[in-house]
Amino acid sequence: MTIMLLQTVTLPTPSALDPRGPVAAHESGLWWGMLAAAGVIFLLVLYLLLRPLFRRNDDPDVAPAPTLPHDTDRRWVVWGGAVMPAVVLFGVFIATLATLAAVRMPPHAADLTIDVVGHRWWWEVRYPGQGFETADEIHVPVGRPVRIRLTSGDVIHSFWVPQIGGKTDLIPGQLNETWVQADHPGTYYGKCGEYCGQQHAHMALAFVAQSPAEYEVWVRRESAGAQAAGDSGAVVGQQLFHDKGCAFCHSVRGTPFRGDVGPDLTHVATRRLLAGGSFDNTRGMLAGWIANPDVMKPGTLMPAVPMSGAELQALVDYLESLQ
Ligand code: CUA
Numbered sequence: 001m002t003i004m005l006l007q008t009v010t011l012p013t014p015s016a017l018d019p020r021g022p023v024a025a026h027e028s029g030l031w032w033g034m035l036a037a038a039g040v041i042f043l044l045v046l047y048l049l050l051r052p053l054f055r056r057n058d059d060p061d062v063a064p065a066p067t068l069p070h071d072t073d074r075r076w077v078v079w080g081g082a083v084m085p086a087v088v089l090f091g092v093f094i095a096t097l098a099t100l101a102a103v104r105m106p107p108h109a110a111d112l113t114i115d116v117v118g119h120r121w122w123w124e125v126r127y128p129g130q131g132f133e134t135a136d137e138i139h140v141p142v143g144r145p146v147r148i149r150l151t152s153g154d155v156i157h158s159f160w161v162p163q164i165g166g167k168t169d170l171i172p173g174q175l176n177e178t179w180v181q182a183d184h185p186g187t188y189y190g191k192c193g194e195y196c197g198q199q200h201a202h203m204a205l206a207f208v209a210q211s212p213a214e215y216e217v218w219v220r221r222e223s224a225g226a227q228a229a230g231d232s233g234a235v236v237g238q239q240l241f242h243d244k245g246c247a248f249c250h251s252v253r254g255t256p257f258r259g260d261v262g263p264d265l266t267h268v269a270t271r272r273l274l275a276g277g278s279f280d281n282t283r284g285m286l287a288g289w290i291a292n293p294d295v296m297k298p299g300t301l302m303p304a305v306p307m308s309g310a311e312l313q314a315l316v317d318y319l320e321s322l323q
């Protein structure tokens with residue numbers, strides 16, 4: 001029996017209560033409001049529960065023996081059991097509607113649209129206006145509302161970046177829309193919010209909010225095709241990318257590789273994460289992922305392709321040249 005310990009990437013745990021954009025701020029405001037209301041009600045119930053315990057027996061108002069329900073008891077049932085819960089639930093309902101209304105539309109028209117397609121288990125991210133696509137990583141300029149169109153290539157997933165906003169489902173055959181806005185630069189992490197199979201827990205994405213200037217630099221780089229393979233290892237690796245069948249599933253813009261099953265790899269070397277946020281994008285993880293995908297991420301659709309150690313090194317050389 002082989003016991004294998006895999007070092008998966010440890011991403012920061014994003015908290016929806018540490019909002020960095022208007023949608024998440026509304027959502028966390030609702031949460032705090034509900035917590036406050038629940039706290040007050042909890043204390044009230046606790047008081048009513050404990051009060052008889054601390055009553056002295058010689059209190060004149062202590063009933064001598066249990067009695068059958070009479071008017072006073074019925075008042076408790078009606079007010080405490082029906083009227084008060086109805087008022088509280090109605091209040092929560094109104095607060096929820098107000099939050100939904102507040103986050104339904106961006107404050108001003110979103111002039112940037114990003115298409116996100118969920119896959120088992122990674123995120124396809126397309127920038128239709130800019131004409132490129134990437135994976136497991138969304139870049140946005142700070143302070144600007146961004147329209148996100150969501151669909152799925154297989155089962156239902158859910159888009160959720162807790163510090164920015166969500167969740168909205170990605171449903172096969174349906175286009176759902178949401179919008180996001182980040183008010184502070186930084187890298188936030190998103191998670192799939194809907195159970196989607198064996199590796200649901202390893203379906204993360206990096207949400208990178210950048211200053212407009214940095215964002216433009218990123219867009220220019222992503223829009224460009226891949227750099228030509230330079231050193232000899234990368235040249236051999238590029239040929240192997242074709243010969244070993246990688247190009248059936250993956251595309252590299254600027255080359256004849258046009259597969260559209262797996263993630264676009266045009267600038268894979270610049271990404272922070274691999275395999276739907278499962279691993280840091282290091283040379284070792286990349287090589288291990290290619291050599292043994294099903295061990296690294298059981299259930300993945302990425303097949304293992306037999307190759308020698310030297311071939312694997314050359315293939316990784318090529319992928320690492322895709323800056
Ligand atoms: Cu995709 Cu859970």
